Amino acid sequence: MQDNGRWRMSHSTRRQFIGGTGVAGLGALAGCIGGDGNGNGNGNGNGNGNGNGNGNGNGDVQLPDDITMLHFETDDDRRAGISDLGDRFESETGVEFNQIVSQEGDLPTEITAAVAADNLPNVASLPMSVMHSATDAIEQENATAIIESIGEDRFYDNLLDLVRVPDSDEYYGVPLYTWPQLTIYRPEVFDEMGLPEPRTWDDLLEAAEALHDPDNNQFGIFFGTDNDQYATQCFTGFALSNNARVFSEDGDIIFDSDEMVEALEVYGELAQYTPDGAQDAGGIGPAYDNEHVHLYSGNAFSLFFNSLGLDEGEMMTDGVVDSISHEREATYGELVTLNTMTGQSAGGFEASEQWSEFLIGEPENYIDWCHLQVGGFQPVLEEIPEMDEYQDHGIISSWPEELREETLPNAVQRSERFGFRDGEVFPEIGQITANFLIATAVRDVAQGENARTVAEETAEEMRSRIS
Incomplete structure (x- = not known):
């Protein structure tokens, strides 16, 4: 059994942790x-x-x-x-x-x-x-000074764009870690059935239909269909790959665009191949581990769990796709910032x-930070994934080189959010996501409601929330 490299809890002094949260x-x-x-x-x-x-x-x-x-x-x-x-x-x-x-x-x-x-x-x-x-x-001035001191060219450009103050050379915060949404599947099952890598909308539909056999407790795909954050994460990359956005360049709500309606329709079509009921992230482990599904949408932290239990020198065999492709390639990405x-x-x-x-x-310290939650703490500095010190970890070393050095960095580079467009940040997205408006639209369409009607009603609700 490989050492998973996780920290062990030591005695907490007041210096380490102020009592009470x-x-x-x-x-x-x-x-x-x-x-x-x-x-x-x-x-x-x-x-x-x-x-x-x-x-x-x-x-x-x-x-x-x-x-x-x-x-x-x-x-x-x-x-x-x-x-x-x-x-x-x-x-x-x-x-x-x-x-x-x-x-x-x-x-x-x-x-x-x-x-x-x-x-x-x-x-x-x-x-x-x-x-x-x-x-x-x-304190924005401090964030800007820190990024400049560390070196702007060391960060992924798209992550700096996400924290940039609009119409300014300053930053709100310093990127600390990120994780992208991924498509994960079993290559041996796909090869046996002659299915392509599940990257495009058509690939996903073909695979989900072929894999779906509910009478034998087999389901075509697992992704979010409940009104929760997981559904928003799964749908974001799907929609953005069709250039479907929440905001126009001028900040107007365009959730009722033709591109968004199409994305909702196809997502709803895929939803018929999920297990019965509204699906949340808690169902991924039981469904995938028990081989009831062979294809799911999950964040990078799920790779940690998929790697547990491997013997020394054994490699993780799951297939990982870094983004969804339709009109273009895109995926959802979470970003956590360190703020003064x-x-x-x-x-x-x-x-x-x-x-x-x-x-x-300082790479030594930052690598130790990223190792605190392997997969979930993806590096924000481009140099880190290829460093031997980063790869010298029980879990990361079980990942194929292509996954470590290409797939995951590509996913980070392609990470996007609905609240960001063409270098412009729209903070109003907070009111929209806090009220689960996107996730509720996804759930309603997954349950059979008309995509255009849902998109139009959701767009009106969004306009009301941010007005």
């Missing part, structure tokens, strides 16, 4: 903000650039005693791994590292409460949708920048 944890910061930049802050806790500065500042800037990072990595192993990185940072800078953990869905509320209480953490890792909803609490928060002293800002550059800009 969410608002309670953020509340521990209250009264600890407002240092004067000279290391003479009014508290000795975990606030933004306060305390009795440690004298390791940049020039005349004195760093604080500690910094705090808000994130949503609730898994014990990942928290322990982040603590280890924090210890390494402290040994280099003298700045103690703390972490506060929140459930992902609670992040907007957490940040709103922290702004109201004037106790934001120094840095926060945020999904892109949350980042766009919290721009008033994010507002309200800090000069020393706090400097320490936050140093942490970001330490974590992302």
Whole structure:
């Protein structure tokens, strides 16, 4: 059995993890903000650039005693791994590292409460949708300086575009990790049945129809058909491959376009080959592992699970397609950013920048970060996937070279979102996705409702939500 390389939970000190999560944890910061930049802050806790500065500042800037990072990595192993990185940072800078953990869905509320209480953490890792909803609490100037220090040319261009401030050379946040949506299948089954690689709409339809045998508990395809985030992720690349978009170039809602109607119609046709009922991501494992399906849409983290249980030297055999192709190639991609928060002293800002550059800009540290959740933490720096240190991992080494060095990087490069178009970010997408309007449209069409009627009604609801 191969070592999966995951971190083991160690004893958590206060330095490693502030007891309590969410608002309670953020509340521990209250009264600890407002240092004067000279290391003479009014508290000795975990606030933004306060305390009795440690004298390791940049020039005349004195760093604080500690910094705090808000994130949503609730898994014990990942928290322990982040603590280890924090210890390494402290040994280099003298700045103690703390972490506060929140459930992902609670992040907007957490940040709103922290702004109201004037106790934001120094840095926060945020999904892109949350980042766009919290721009008033994010220090854009620092993000831009960090990206320039690390090197803009080291990042995937499309990921930088996703965090770029409209009509500006600045960035909202620093890309931290990403994961793309993939099409995963069993090549041996496809070869036996003479089926092509499932890349195009026609390929997917052909395979789903051929594989579908419900009387024998065999289903043609597994993808999202419920009104949840998984359905939105599956449908995004499908629709964008047909140039079907939510926003026009001018920001008008065009969900009722002919391209979107066609995408919904064909997606609904594919849905007849899924298992009975509305499908969510929780059904992937049982359906695929028990060989009830041989074709599914899943994010890169699912490759981790598909690789568990392999013997030493055994390679994962699943086929992986990096995008969906119709009028063009596209796939959905999630992006998590590292953000410097507002309200800090000069020393706090400097320490936050140093942490970001330490974590992302130094390959040894960044590879350790990416190894915390193999597949789910896909690198945002183009150089990393081909580095021996990155590939020297029990799970990653079981992936074929083509998957590691071509398929996954290509998927990252082709990642897109409905809220981004031609270099323009439309933050209004947050209101649309938060209310599951796209996912509900997908579910309704999958259940047999008319695609054009659904598209028109959904477009009107979208216009109402963002007006």
